[in-house]
Amino acid sequence: MIRFEGVTKRYADASGTESGDGSVAVDDLTLEAPTGKITVLVGPSGCGKTTTLRMVNRMITPTSGTISIDGRDTASLDVAELRRGIGYVIQHAGLFPHRTVLDNVTTVPRLLGTDKRTARSRAMELIERVGLDPAMARRYPAQLSGGQQQRVGVARALAADPPVMLMDEPFSAVDPVVREQLQNEFLRLQSDLGKTILFVTHDIDEAVKLGDQVAVLRVGGVLAQLDSPATLLADPVDDFVAGFVGRDRGYRALSFAAAPELSLADEPTVSLGASADDVRAVGTPWVLCVGDAGEPLGWVRAAAVESEVTRTVLHRGGTVASTTGSLRALLDAALSSPSGRGVVADADGRLVGTIRAAEVIPAIEARRDAAASPTSAEEATAR
Amino acid sequence: MTWALDHIGDIMFRAGQHAWLAGLPLVLGLVIALPLGWLAARRPRLRALLLTTTGLLYTIPSLALFILLPPLLGTKILDPVNVIVAMTVYTVALLTRTVADGLFSVDGSTQQAAIAMGYGSFARFRAVDLPLAVPVIAAGLRVAAVSNVSIVSVSSLIGISQLGYFLTDGYARSFPTEVWVGIVACLLLALVFDLVIQVVSRVLTPWTRTVAA
Numbered sequence: 001m002i003r004f005e006g007v008t009k010r011y012a013d014a015s016g017t018e019s020g021d022g023s024v025a026v027d028d029l030t031l032e033a034p035t036g037k038i039t040v041l042v043g044p045s046g047c048g049k050t051t052t053l054r055m056v057n058r059m060i061t062p063t064s065g066t067i068s069i070d071g072r073d074t075a076s077l078d079v080a081e082l083r084r085g086i087g088y089v090i091q092h093a094g095l096f097p098h099r100t101v102l103d104n105v106t107t108v109p110r111l112l113g114t115d116k117r118t119a120r121s122r123a124m125e126l127i128e129r130v131g132l133d134p135a136m137a138r139r140y141p142a143q144l145s146g147g148q149q150q151r152v153g154v155a156r157a158l159a160a161d162p163p164v165m166l167m168d169e170p171f172s173a174v175d176p177v178v179r180e181q182l183q184n185e186f187l188r189l190q191s192d193l194g195k196t197i198l199f200v201t202h203d204i205d206e207a208v209k210l211g212d213q214v215a216v217l218r219v220g221g222v223l224a225q226l227d228s229p230a231t232l233l234a235d236p237v238d239d240f241v242a243g244f245v246g247r248d249r250g251y252r253a254l255s256f257a258a259a260p261e262l263s264l265a266d267e268p269t270v271s272l273g274a275s276a277d278d279v280r281a282v283g284t285p286w287v288l289c290v291g292d293a294g295e296p297l298g299w300v301r302a303a304a305v306e307s308e309v310t311r312t313v314l315h316r317g318g319t320v321a322s323t324t325g326s327l328r329a330l331l332d333a334a335l336s337s338p339s340g341r342g343v344v345a346d347a348d349g350r351l352v353g354t355i356r357a358a359e360v361i362p363a364i365e366a367r368r369d370a371a372a373s374p375t376s377a378e379e380a381t382a383r
Numbered sequence: 384m385t386w387a388l389d390h391i392g393d394i395m396f397r398a399g400q401h402a403w404l405a406g407l408p409l410v411l412g413l414v415i416a417l418p419l420g421w422l423a424a425r426r427p428r429l430r431a432l433l434l435t436t437t438g439l440l441y442t443i444p445s446l447a448l449f450i451l452l453p454p455l456l457g458t459k460i461l462d463p464v465n466v467i468v469a470m471t472v473y474t475v476a477l478l479t480r481t482v483a484d485g486l487f488s489v490d491g492s493t494q495q496a497a498i499a500m501g502y503g504s505f506a507r508f509r510a511v512d513l514p515l516a517v518p519v520i521a522a523g524l525r526v527a528a529v530s531n532v533s534i535v536s537v538s539s540l541i542g543i544s545q546l547g548y549f550l551t552d553g554y555a556r557s558f559p560t561e562v563w564v565g566i567v568a569c570l571l572l573a574l575v576f577d578l579v580i581q582v583v584s585r586v587l588t589p590w591t592r593t594v595a596a
């Protein structure tokens with residue numbers, strides 16, 4: 001557990017003193033990042049996120065207040081030892097350009113005195129674990145893409161198996177598709193490793209996706225709200241937080257509500273290669289096509305089939321919801337389906353049935369009514 | 384050409400002396416400039432002082448330095464140590480800024496990462512900043528090497544033996560061939576220095592030869 005207690009950071013003003021009215025970057029912050037959980041610090045640029053993070057490993061010294069890790073005041077620890085026990089990942093990875101991927105990853109274990117061979121074999125494991133080809137181990141950072149460099153950054157931070165990780169906008173500099181991959185793999189890795197993570201981002205969607213709890217900071221370094229992502233979206237404390245979490249939050253909050261068991265309609269299906277007559281025999285304008293394992297492939301417009309169903313005539317606009325997914329995915333499947341019937345598959349991806357938006361809405365309303373009554377305020381989470 | 388071949392032994396001997404007088408200061412100067420450049424890069428308040436002072440040293444005329452040093456060092460005027468010391472001063476003058484620039488050129492996020500991993504400041508200098516500054520420092524060394532080779536030849540005016548002898552002697556005897564031999568020999572020596580520095584720099588920086596992905 002990382003605990004901030006009344007932590008303030010005032011940067012020196014022009015006269016070079018920290019006491020005068022120098023700018024306050026972090027203002028009387030009290031916060032707990034629980035063990036084994038991801039705590040996200042989010043807020044607009046300049047609100048003191050990086051400063052907060054760097055005070056944990058003492059790259060920045062707080063003006064006042066204390067920061068403790070598992071009850072030990074960080075100010076009382078040897079600074080090199082403290083830092084070697086904390087993984088640190090930053091925006092552009094900050095890899096050592098003069099060291100190979102492998103030697104980058106072994107840095108901290110080598111500093112801690114692990115022998116080269118042990119450090120290297122563990123590093124190879126980690127390189128694979130973060131999703132890199134082992135052949136990359138001998139490359140230099142300049143030979144990797146931004147996303148690959150970021151993976152190496154994560155592997156390097158994990159190399160000495162530190163209980164605590166500090167991550168400063170680690171995925172901000174990569175393109176959206178790679179970012180999403182990195183986020184998903186990060187969550188998978190964290191579910192295995194259970195590190196105590198303080199994660200900084202300016203992107204509220206990332207915060208809500210990754211955080212077990214999210215701390216919203218406002219400019220001036222004041223903590224505006226600390227809550228679970230679901231609560232943050234459902235109940236922002238003030239206009240600033242409401243504005244920051246953004247539009248569509250009613251809809252986005254459904255991400256955190258598990259899909260209830262709803263009765264699904266049986267959906268007649270055709271296979272690839274079905275003739276135009278077979279398709280028209282179903283009798284509806286849109287017909288669902290499934291693969292050999294029963295996995296939904298896409299909708300076919302009956303009138304558009306000339307001789308038989310091929311992959312090129314499949315309409316792919318519809319999303320597929322999972323029975324183990326969220327209410328948001330369920331509603332989205334219905335809204336995005338050209339037939340108006342949302343496709344639902346089981347955990348293995350096999351078609352279970354379809355559902356209409358009008359059938360999902362009552363489930364959403366029932367959930368809200370339940371949350372409003374004090375006896376069942378427990379929130380179901382989809383993660 | 385025949386003159387050069389007839390005097391090849393003498394030329395090689397003086398080239399050796401020249402290489403020693405220009406090369407040893409290059410090494411000594413680098414050793415001194417490294418900590419100075421490091422201080423200049425790390426201490427904003429010392430930076431201006433260090434860079435201005437060392438920069439001014441380079442403006443002292445070499446002949447003046449060759450003549451001023453003996454009383455300061457207690458050496459004889461003909462002692463090659465004077466030249467070694469003077470050339471070291473010039474090398475420090477050129478390299479202090481280069482070393483500081485090289486250390487500055489290291490990417491900020493790389494440095495932050497090194498600090499966050501618990502490198503102490505000396506370990507970080509040795510393991511991260513210095514290796515990454517090698518290309519910049521090598522570029523500065525090449526300039527210093529050429530500068531040293533050319534300045535050393537001036538010392539023949541105070542009677543120190545090296546390739547500059549052919550310039551003064553050829554001039555005194557109105558014998559252009561000898562002057563040309565001296566010039567070409569200096570050029571070749573400068574080229575050799577340049578080549579050695581480039582090769583060493585390449586060996587030390589394998590990562591700079593990789594193609595970006």
Ligand SMILES: Nc1ncnc2c1ncn2[C@@H]1O[C@H](COP(=O)(O)OP(=O)(O)O)[C@@H](O)[C@H]1O
Pocket residue numbers: 011012023024025043044045046047048049050051052
């Ligand atoms: N070294 C510094 N000296 C003076 N002010 C600083 C320094 N670092 C950051 N600041 C100021 O502190 C505030 C918070 O900065 P930072 O923690 O980097 O914000 P964020 O990471 O949220 O963008 C900003 O107003 C910034 O200008």
Ligand SMILES: [Mg+2]
Pocket residue numbers: 049050051
């Ligand atoms: Mg920042």
